Amino acid sequence: MAKVKAALLEKVGAPLVIDEVELDSPREGEVLVQVRASGLCHSDLSYIDHDYGFRLPIVLGHEVAGVVAEVGPGVRSLAPGDHVVTCLSGHCGLCTMCVQGKTWLCTEQHRVLGRNKGMPSRISRGGARVTQSAHIGGLAERVLVSELATVRVRSDLALDRAALLGCSVVTGVGAATKAACIHAGDKVVVVGCGAVGLNIVQGARLAGAGFVVAVDVDDAKLGLAVQFGADAVVDAQAGDAVAAVRELTGGGADHAFEVVGVAKTAAQVTKMAAKGGSVYLVGQPTPQVEYAFNAFDLVTSAKSVQGVLMGATQFRLDIPRYADLYSRGRIKLDELVGQHVRLEDVNKAFQAMRDRTSVGRTVVVFD
Ligand SMILES: NC(=O)c1ccc[n+]([C@@H]2O[C@H](COP(=O)([O-])OP(=O)(O)OC[C@H]3O[C@@H](n4cnc5c(N)ncnc54)[C@H](O)[C@@H]3O)[C@@H](O)[C@H]2O)c1
Ligand SMILES: [Zn+2]
Ligand SMILES: [Zn+2]
Incomplete structure (x- = not known):
């Protein structure tokens, strides 16, 4: 169990609250990621301003890049120290959509990316369950996610650029x-x-x-x-x-x-x-x-x-490819990063998105 700072939506229409939450330890197939960068997507702003029916409180954010801190039993594709990007298009590989190659439409996402009923929630606060947006909950110092929602990226890619691959670039x-x-x-x-x-x-x-x-x-x-x-x-x-x-x-x-x-x-x-x-x-x-x-x-x-x-992405294939395209100058990521902010300034950053005064992606950066 680790205590981390996170931005929580407690009430639709209200500013996010920066608070300490508890993260469970990685279980079977899970990865604990030290977040270095988390991009602010307009979808997150929509979740703040409009009721999408999420159980609150919820930790928003899904465009994450960071370093693997710990892996749970059974994790095969990642090890501590790996640089990873999260994507909300994690998939089971077995359902009809996956077998057809349409992994971004996987019908088993909730079952395979989240925890089974009866297990403790990945995030909690004072013993009460906290929802993890897109099974990621990226506006936090650390995220505990399924291995299936992550992909390793080349370590020479700056993590504030890498984060953008997870949503805005694949989309x-x-x-x-x-x-x-x-x-x-x-x-x-x-x-x-x-x-x-x-x-x-x-x-x-x-x-x-x-x-x-x-x-x-x-x-x-x-x-x-x-x-x-x-x-x-x-x-x-x-x-x-x-x-x-x-x-x-x-x-x-x-x-x-x-x-x-x-x-x-x-x-x-x-x-x-x-x-x-x-x-x-x-x-x-x-x-x-x-x-x-x-x-x-x-x-x-x-x-x-x-x-x-999600841009019909097969993200495990696409994200490393887009990282390579960037390294060869074929796609731009540097210019996409509009501004860096701290987690404490996330409400100001969402207000700028609402006012349409922010240009490019706003990326929350962590030490
Ligand atoms: N389909 C998907 O899988 C998927 C994935 C990610 C994001 N999204 C959605 O994509 C949209 C864009 O996301 P973003 O993060 O780039 O948002 P953003 O806020 O950064 O960009 C929206 C842009 O639309 C412009 N705009 C607003 N009103 C306009 C108008 N009347 N005419 C022309 N331009 C106008 C704004 O100035 C802004 O530049 C959002 O609705 C987001 O929720 C969809
Ligand atoms: Zn997004
Ligand atoms: Zn599937």
Whole structure:
């Protein structure tokens, strides 16, 4: 049993509380990781602001990189001292989805990544159970996770960069290179240029896109999108973003990505797609939200709309590959790290995300 500092959501809509929690010792198949960096994902902000039905209190955070401190019995792929990244797309390898190769859709995730009923919870406070977001609970000095939710990464990769591989990079680069079938020369539009959107921009370039348009409501984010490979940018606050994108692309994009998670931009991306084009919904809406599309346009222009979860990642394969691509200068991670903060400043950092004043990923760093 170890005591660690963590950021807890005790009440939806309230600031996170920094408090000490107890972590159990690693059991069968579990790994204790000393966290060095934990990225703040917009999904975490959604969990703070909207009720997703989680049992509270919960330790949020899932984009973690750190060093293995201890392994439980039966752990075969990791040893103390290894550098690891966590991913919420851990999987069983045996269910129908896994056998089909769609490991990110594993139907047994909760069973294999969490603890069995009757076992003590991994995190507790004063003897009371604390929920572990995504079976990771990354906004803490240490995490106790299933081996199945981790992958070893090369030790020459800075851990604040490595952390981003676990969510924003697999989600964004994966959406462009795995979920979408981008052909050389295709036209792409990305609406929402936070860390996930920027990774779609660089993923689209990697996949051979001929022309990439980035759309956001903030100039600094659009500036960063150009660094990540956007050929043109559209400020959605400056006028009709749909008309601007349709003009820039000469009638619409072959691939249109929504990376905000709200109804307005979801409707916009369907109109930004060209005849026969594909629309990818990457932004995570609140559970109650319904999107409305113009069905006549979808049918008569034969557009397809697809939800994309975690960039269709097989993270054990993808994360080491993306680390190699970074080391060869083929994808950017340095520019993706917007700012470092301490755990104590996590509420200020989420407020900046809410206000859209933070650019790139905010990464909580630990000693
Ligand atoms: N599908 C998945 O598996 C998955 C995985 C991770 C994150 N997500 C989701 O992806 C989305 C993006 O995540 P992030 O961490 O990059 O968020 P972020 O907050 O860093 O970025 C969101 C961006 O959208 C921009 N934006 C807001 N309103 C806009 C508008 N009307 N038009 C254009 N741009 C607008 C903001 O300025 C910001 O740059 C979130 O909804 C998040 O929950 C989904
Ligand atoms: Zn995330
Ligand atoms: Zn499975």
